[in-house]
Each structure stands twice: as structure tokens, then as C-alpha cells.
Amino acid sequence: MPELPEVQALADFLGERAAGRTVVAADVAAIAALKTYDPPVTDLVGRTVAGVDRHGKWLDLRLDAPGTASTGSTAGELHLLVHLSRGGWVRWSDRAPTTPVRPRLGGSSKGTALALRVRLDDGSGFDLTEAGTRKRLAVHVVRDPDDVEQVRTLGVEPLSPAFTPEALATLLHGKNQQVKGLLRDQRAIAGIGNAYSDEILHVARTSPFKLSRSYTDDEVAALHEAVVTTLRDAVAAAAGRPAAELKDAKRAGMRVHGRTGQACPVCGDTVREVSFADRSLQYCATCQTGGQVLADRRMSRLLK
Known part of the structure; x- marks a missing residue:
């Protein structure tokens, strides 16, 4: 399972490549991985990646509302929160596939399965994938990270000044x-x-x-x-x-x-x-x- 060091590295990796880019497609392949429905995942399209943060083992892609990136406003901001669990991972591609993603209802596929594909306006993008038969990867689209209980109730960050x-x-x-x-x-x-x-x-x-x-x-x-x-x-x-x-x-x-x-x-x-x-x-x-x-x-x- 990815832990703090790997999730921080993934956040930095994605932030360097995706920040400032606009989402042109967000396609769910594993319905069971998507844990929220309001806002819908389609609301990510047209938004600009403002940055990528980490909360414990959670990845947090911050996306500006259309037209707010230049002003720095957080009004209408959305967050794509991802917990990779034991078998999840982020797979980056400088040239993301454009073929249609076929939604999968079940969670028992063997091997590595696609859960979510995000494409950006320069043709790059990333897949969220999960290996094994026990599918626990969790994807949330929320207005505030604290809308997810597991994030809201996280304890102290061990590399923060508060951890004395x-x-x-x-x-x-x-x-x-x-x-x-x-x-x-x-x-x-x-x-x-x-x-x-x-x-x-x-x-x-x-x-x-x-x-x-x-x-x-x-x-x-x-x-x-x-x-x-x-x-x-x-x-x-x-x-x-x-x-x-x-x-x-x-x-x-x-x-x-x-x-x-x-x-x-x-x-x-x-x-x-x-x-x-x-x-x-x-x-x-x-x-x-x-x-x-x-x-x-x-x-x-x-x-x-």
C-alpha cells in the first residue's frame, strides 16, 4: 500500500505535470471505485488543475472552476480525492489513450484494472488502476476535502510542526x-x-x-x-x-x-x-x- 512518502512523491509528480492543464475528459471505468455522485465526475471537465496536495495517504487534485484560475479564487473549486488502498496506483502517460473507456460494474476483475482515466488539454493524462481481486481504491469528487469523513478525521501529520x-x-x-x-x-x-x-x-x-x-x-x-x-x-x-x-x-x-x-x-x-x-x-x-x-x-x- 502506498504510504506517506510514496503518496507525497505521487502528489509532487502529478503536480509538476498536471498543474495549469485543463481536464478534457474524466472517464470512469470501475463504477465501484467512485464513492460520490454530487458533484458528478463529469464536472471535472473544463476545469484547470490548480495543484496536487496530500492528506495522509490521500491524493488531492485541486481543480479551479472555469474562468477562476487567473484570479486565484477558490469559489466553485472541486477536489478529486483518491485513496489508492492496497492495490491502487497512478499511471502517467505523455500521450493518454483516446479510445472510449468501458464502464465496469463489478469489482472482482483479476490482474490490473483501470478505474478512472483523466485526459488533459496537451494530450497527456493519467490512469488510476488497481491490481488484485479485492478492489478498494476510492475516488471522491467533492467541493471540500473535509466532505470525506476519512480525510476530515485524519490525525496529526508526522512531518508537520504539530507533531512534537x-x-x-x-x-x-x-x-x-x-x-x-x-x-x-x-x-x-x-x-x-x-x-x-x-x-x-x-x-x-x-x-x-x-x-x-x-x-x-x-x-x-x-x-x-x-x-x-x-x-x-x-x-x-x-x-x-x-x-x-x-x-x-x-x-x-x-x-x-x-x-x-x-x-x-x-x-x-x-x-x-x-x-x-x-x-x-x-x-x-x-x-x-x-x-x-x-x-x-x-x-x-x-x-x-
């Missing part, structure tokens, strides 16, 4: 839960998912199952530093890369996530895994749990 050690301590001590779950909770901290939470916890040298209220001041400071440095480094590594390269760049930069059975780059121990119903986590026992191995079941406890 004190703010993190408040989140940790507000509810006693496993720290990995807190890092992945979008209502607490926006933009961190399964992969970067593994990376952050490895950098912080802490167990993914450590309870949040057990954190001391020093441990809070270490976790805060790990969040900020891990995400900042990942954003820098992704910056300037074409959309087609971001997935491979993300995998190549991982220390423990997705590297079960390989050597930890810090201590050389074997990276281990805990599997759940629909996901897994990876960690290093030497670096994170004092050498103890986590039981591979949902309600895991440390094995003795």
Missing part, C-alpha cells in the same frame, strides 16, 4: 494499545501504514507489541525521532522519481519490512515475521525484543 514529542506522548498515553496499532491508526497519525510502522519500530529498537502507556519520556523521544527521520529519509529517497519507479524504490529502502528470513542490516540477525489474517509484520528480535521471538498469532505474547 509532547503530541506523541499524548497519543501514546491516551489509550493503552500496542504501539504498532497506534502508528497505523490514521485518526491518530496520518500517513503511516504497515510498512513504515515496521521500519520506524526497528529504528526505535522497540517491539511492535509494546504497550503505549509503558513509554517513558526517553522512549517517547526515541520513537518521535524514529518517526520523523524514517519518513523524512523516505520522502527524500522518493522525491523526483517517476511514478513507475516508486514501488521498487520503496521495497529497496526497507530494512525489515518484507524481508522475512533475510539478515537485519544492523545486527545481522534473521528478520522474523508475525502473520495475521490479511497482513504481516516484520521485526528483528535482537534489535527490538531483547532476543525474544514473538509468537506468530494475532494475540501474540513474547515466547520464553
Whole structure:
């Protein structure tokens, strides 16, 4: 799943290429991906892309109303909000196809399927696609990003000035839960998912199952530093890369996530895994749990 660094890179990539261009076509291929009906997606046509922003893991294409781009007015502005979920992606084309898009009602197509195609006035454009049979990509056309509850209720941006050690301590001590779950909770901290939470916890040298209220001041400071440095480094590594390269760049930069059975780059121990119903986590026992191995079941406890 694309997380904060990749979504930021996609926002920058699209912003550099689409800003100032006018939408000439917006064709829905997967009806199930479109989560709103008012305004209709056809209202994007004729509008100019004012910019591309990011909210957590959400992409936000801001589109000016016709005739307002030169004045800077936000009256009548629309937002194309996209959550790529696990299998979604953005595929840019300098020469977008002009063949008609055939709407698809179902969400169970195998392989990579087209969800939405947007063409711009210079002939370029982008496709929103989704791989796999579990179609969760979400497209919203709204007047304000806060019209989407998942955006309105996002927690603090971890690379913003508001994310201080004190703010993190408040989140940790507000509810006693496993720290990995807190890092992945979008209502607490926006933009961190399964992969970067593994990376952050490895950098912080802490167990993914450590309870949040057990954190001391020093441990809070270490976790805060790990969040900020891990995400900042990942954003820098992704910056300037074409959309087609971001997935491979993300995998190549991982220390423990997705590297079960390989050597930890810090201590050389074997990276281990805990599997759940629909996901897994990876960690290093030497670096994170004092050498103890986590039981591979949902309600895991440390094995003795």
C-alpha cells in the first residue's frame, strides 16, 4: 500500500505535470471505485488543475472552476480525492489513450484494472488502476476535502510542526494499545501504514507489541525521532522519481519490512515475521525484543 512518502512523491509528480492543464475528459471505468455522485465526475471537465496536495495517504487534485484560475479564487473549486488502498496506483502517460473507456460494474476483475482515466488539454493524462481481486481504491469528487469523513478525521501529520514529542506522548498515553496499532491508526497519525510502522519500530529498537502507556519520556523521544527521520529519509529517497519507479524504490529502502528470513542490516540477525489474517509484520528480535521471538498469532505474547 502506498504510504506517506510514496503518496507525497505521487502528489509532487502529478503536480509538476498536471498543474495549469485543463481536464478534457474524466472517464470512469470501475463504477465501484467512485464513492460520490454530487458533484458528478463529469464536472471535472473544463476545469484547470490548480495543484496536487496530500492528506495522509490521500491524493488531492485541486481543480479551479472555469474562468477562476487567473484570479486565484477558490469559489466553485472541486477536489478529486483518491485513496489508492492496497492495490491502487497512478499511471502517467505523455500521450493518454483516446479510445472510449468501458464502464465496469463489478469489482472482482483479476490482474490490473483501470478505474478512472483523466485526459488533459496537451494530450497527456493519467490512469488510476488497481491490481488484485479485492478492489478498494476510492475516488471522491467533492467541493471540500473535509466532505470525506476519512480525510476530515485524519490525525496529526508526522512531518508537520504539530507533531512534537509532547503530541506523541499524548497519543501514546491516551489509550493503552500496542504501539504498532497506534502508528497505523490514521485518526491518530496520518500517513503511516504497515510498512513504515515496521521500519520506524526497528529504528526505535522497540517491539511492535509494546504497550503505549509503558513509554517513558526517553522512549517517547526515541520513537518521535524514529518517526520523523524514517519518513523524512523516505520522502527524500522518493522525491523526483517517476511514478513507475516508486514501488521498487520503496521495497529497496526497507530494512525489515518484507524481508522475512533475510539478515537485519544492523545486527545481522534473521528478520522474523508475525502473520495475521490479511497482513504481516516484520521485526528483528535482537534489535527490538531483547532476543525474544514473538509468537506468530494475532494475540501474540513474547515466547520464553
